[in-house]
Amino acid sequence: MLAAKIHVPTSIADDGAADIALAAAGDRRAFERVYRAHLNHVYAICVRMTANRVRAEELTQDVFVRVWEKLPLFRGESAFSTWLHRLAVNVVLNERKVEGRERSRTATVDEDEGESLEEMGGGERAPLHAEKLDLEAAIAALPPGARRVFVLHDVEGYKHEEIAEMLGVTSGGSKAQLHRARMLLREALTR
Amino acid sequence: MNWTYARAMLAALLIASPLAAQRDDDDYRSRIDTTVNFDRAGTVDLSLVSGEIVVSSWDKNSVRVKATSERGVLRLDASSLRLTLTVRSEHGNLGDTRYEVTIPNGARLIARSVSGDIRSRGGSEVEARSVSGDVEVTDVSGRATLESVSGTVRGARIAGGLRANAVSGDLDMSDITGDVDVQTVSGEIGLGSVTSSYVSTQTVSGDVTFTGKIDPKGRYDFHAHSGDVRITLPPTLPGASFSVETFSGDVESACKMTLTPNDVGRRHGQHIEFTIGSGGAHFTIQTFSGDVRIEGCAASKKEE
Amino acid sequence: MSETPIGCDAFDAQLASYLEGELDFAARRDVERHAGACARCGALLSDLDRIRREAATLGDLAPSRDLWSGIEARIEAPVVPLAPRGAPAVRARRRAWLAAAAAVLVAATSGVTYIATRAWLQGKSTTTVASNSVTPSSTTAAPSAVRGPDTTPTTTAPVSNVSADARKKLSAEQTYDLEISQLTQIVQERRDELDPATVAVIEKNLALIDGAIKESKAALARDPRSRFLNEQLNKALNRKVELLRTVALLPTHT
Numbered sequence: 001m002l003a004a005k006i007h008v009p010t011s012i013a014d015d016g017a018a019d020i021a022l023a024a025a026g027d028r029r030a031f032e033r034v035y036r037a038h039l040n041h042v043y044a045i046c047v048r049m050t051a052n053r054v055r056a057e058e059l060t061q062d063v064f065v066r067v068w069e070k071l072p073l074f075r076g077e078s079a080f081s082t083w084l085h086r087l088a089v090n091v092v093l094n095e096r097k098v099e100g101r102e103r104s105r106t107a108t109v110d111e112d113e114g115e116s117l118e119e120m121g122g123g124e125r126a127p128l129h130a131e132k133l134d135l136e137a138a139i140a141a142l143p144p145g146a147r148r149v150f151v152l153h154d155v156e157g158y159k160h161e162e163i164a165e166m167l168g169v170t171s172g173g174s175k176a177q178l179h180r181a182r183m184l185l186r187e188a189l190t191r
Numbered sequence: 192m193n194w195t196y197a198r199a200m201l202a203a204l205l206i207a208s209p210l211a212a213q214r215d216d217d218d219y220r221s222r223i224d225t226t227v228n229f230d231r232a233g234t235v236d237l238s239l240v241s242g243e244i245v246v247s248s249w250d251k252n253s254v255r256v257k258a259t260s261e262r263g264v265l266r267l268d269a270s271s272l273r274l275t276l277t278v279r280s281e282h283g284n285l286g287d288t289r290y291e292v293t294i295p296n297g298a299r300l301i302a303r304s305v306s307g308d309i310r311s312r313g314g315s316e317v318e319a320r321s322v323s324g325d326v327e328v329t330d331v332s333g334r335a336t337l338e339s340v341s342g343t344v345r346g347a348r349i350a351g352g353l354r355a356n357a358v359s360g361d362l363d364m365s366d367i368t369g370d371v372d373v374q375t376v377s378g379e380i381g382l383g384s385v386t387s388s389y390v391s392t393q394t395v396s397g398d399v400t401f402t403g404k405i406d407p408k409g410r411y412d413f414h415a416h417s418g419d420v421r422i423t424l425p426p427t428l429p430g431a432s433f434s435v436e437t438f439s440g441d442v443e444s445a446c447k448m449t450l451t452p453n454d455v456g457r458r459h460g461q462h463i464e465f466t467i468g469s470g471g472a473h474f475t476i477q478t479f480s481g482d483v484r485i486e487g488c489a490a491s492k493k494e495e
Numbered sequence: 496m497s498e499t500p501i502g503c504d505a506f507d508a509q510l511a512s513y514l515e516g517e518l519d520f521a522a523r524r525d526v527e528r529h530a531g532a533c534a535r536c537g538a539l540l541s542d543l544d545r546i547r548r549e550a551a552t553l554g555d556l557a558p559s560r561d562l563w564s565g566i567e568a569r570i571e572a573p574v575v576p577l578a579p580r581g582a583p584a585v586r587a588r589r590r591a592w593l594a595a596a597a598a599v600l601v602a603a604t605s606g607v608t609y610i611a612t613r614a615w616l617q618g619k620s621t622t623t624v625a626s627n628s629v630t631p632s633s634t635t636a637a638p639s640a641v642r643g644p645d646t647t648p649t650t651t652a653p654v655s656n657v658s659a660d661a662r663k664k665l666s667a668e669q670t671y672d673l674e675i676s677q678l679t680q681i682v683q684e685r686r687d688e689l690d691p692a693t694v695a696v697i698e699k700n701l702a703l704i705d706g707a708i709k710e711s712k713a714a715l716a717r718d719p720r721s722r723f724l725n726e727q728l729n730k731a732l733n734r735k736v737e738l739l740r741t742v743a744l745l746p747t748h749t
Contacts (some may be wrong), residue, residue, distance in 0.1 A: 029268035040555030154550035179511035341696040376700040416707040
């Protein structure tokens with residue numbers, strides 16, 4: 001319910017806390033503003049982890065529906081964006097069809113097996129072109145397991161302990177997948 | 192000591208003090224003072240019951256909202272394309288509410304009140320409606336739609352057409368460009384400096400006055416029942432045709448004219464048709480009992 | 496401090512830990528020293544470090560379409576009511592019903608009114624009219640040689656889907672009478688919800704319009720085939736209908 005007296009920050013554009021509070025109270029218009037403020041990052045998480053734009057759009061909608069449901073439970077112990085992005089990751093990870101229509105440039109590489117470092121490294125190679133467009137495409141081409149860890153760690157900044165908990169693996173396993181992902185990306189970007 | 196008196200005084204003090212403090216802190220039950228980023232082509236929708244809506248415009252991608260309400264609860268909803276400001280009551284009586292809003296020049300404005308006055312300047316399209324409040328809208332780059340039941344309706348410098356409706360309030364419009372459609376029941380209609388190829392006015396008992404530029408292909412209709420109609424033509428009018436009818440009113444025209452035979456079987460009223468210059472623009476002026484006065488025409492061609 | 500420089504194998508084995516910042520000072524120095532001396536390992540370290548840094552700066556991505564409508568459709572949010580709470584809830588529901596009824600009535604009858612008006616304005620001037628009635632001729636009248644004014648009353652709504660049979664059944668006056676009657680009933684029921692001053696203004700102006708209708712009808716009685724007088728009557732009737740519609744849909748004063 002709205003308070004008897006409303007004091008709105010000088011600029012709503014600079015302070016999302018007001019919208020979050022209103023949205024948590026059931027204000028759909030405020031929630032739409034929250035959605036628009038965070039849409040692109042949520043979508044980025046979804047598309048990078050799934051490598052499927054269409055599926056990522058569906059998952060993005062799933063994320064915000066879940067946000068709407070859980071927003072009253074947001075206590076503010078962490079930054080809202082931290083809470084939101086973690087929720088987005090959880091939605092994606094719970095998605096069973098994340099590997100549905102994947103295109104992989106390293107299609108022969110199984111998620112649980114990978115090229116050894118010896119196979120990946122060595123020899124003359126071209127200079128690394130890690131321009132952002134190439135990097136995005138190379139990330140999308142990673143095997144699902146390596147891609148998830150790489151996105152969570154190097155793009156989103158989660159620690160291995162957190163990733164291990166999310167993915168149900170060990171911290172060592174997360175580190176190994178990360179290294180593998182970086183090596184595969186290097187391979188893709190220096191062809 | 193009169194303890195009863197003392198207790199009463201003490202009680203009065205205790206009641207007065209917090210109320211005084213409350214009055215300082217809570218002069219308004221609700222208050223908003225904020226600026227919101229906003230798309231220049233967005234829509235701003237303001238509504239209140241009683242009080243005042245004052246809108247101005249600026250060349251910024253934002254909306255400034257200052258709102259106060261004596262006893263109502265304000266609600267502001269805003270996205271980049273739509274901003275809505277309303278007030279509701281929790282205990283029946285809203286008291287007075289005041290909105291001061293600044294919108295982007297190109298924004299669309301909807302302003303509605305029951306008894307509150309509405310004053311706005313700017314906007315690309317404006318709808319302003321009140322039941323008993325006055326409505327004053329100026330400097331609209333597009334179309335304006337203005338309504339009041341008993342309030343006065345004023346419009347000026349509206350560039351994209353005008354529709355205005357009042358019941359008992361007067362309609363006072365000046366410097367209007369585009370199609371014009373104004374109606375009232377008992378209010379007066381004043382149209383000045385109109386540049387339009389289509390003008391339609393209707394009133395029952397109010398008077399109608401019109402001045403403006405005439406489009407050679409335009410159509411200008413003035414209808415009144417008991418109200419008088421007074422048209423002032425521009426002196427350089429190249430041509431126009433007139434059909435003037437009244438049942439029992441008088442017709443005066445500075446233009447030379449010839450009475451046409453009455454309709455078959457009609458024993459009352461006058462029906463006058465005449466042409467100025469090469470014709471072109473068509474005027475239809477009809478009243479039941481009101482008088483018709485046409486001024487400004489330089490010459491006319493008699494019609495037999 | 497290790498005396499012996501590490502080789503590529505040891506470098507590869509420690510590279511992941513190095514990038515994670517898990518190596519102690521000595522191990523870290525060994526890796527860096529080998530990377531400085533070995534082109535292959537140096538390039539590898541540089542590339543992986545660059546990938547890590549570039550990944551950290553990847554920005555947001557925009558979906559190909561606005562996803563809000565799909566989200567909005569799925570969330571169920573209560574509409575914050577503007578009506579007063581408590582006892583007036585019943586009144587609010589009735590008011591909503593009345594407003595809805597008025598809107599439906601306006602929508603349903605405005606087309607009929609329009610058709611009746613337009614048909615009459617185009618009606619033939621020689622149509623036999625009931626002797627003592629001021630009723631405009633039937634809407635089934637054939638188009639007239641007399642050109643009616645082109646002014647379409649702005650009070651009328653666009654043509655509705657009223658069937659030809661329906662139009663034939665109602666004369667213009669019957670159409671107006673029906674609509675005025677129904678709207679008047681709604682307006683009467685809404686009296687208590689409107690500001691008394693507004694009610695007074697409306698009643699005064701309805702009386703003015705009724706006067707205009709009466710005068711027009713009286714004049715028509717003496718000249719029933721007058722196109723002009725029929726136009727005047729229709730305009731007055733339209734004005735009354737429009738005023739009643741406006742009142743039926745007015746917001747309450749609370």
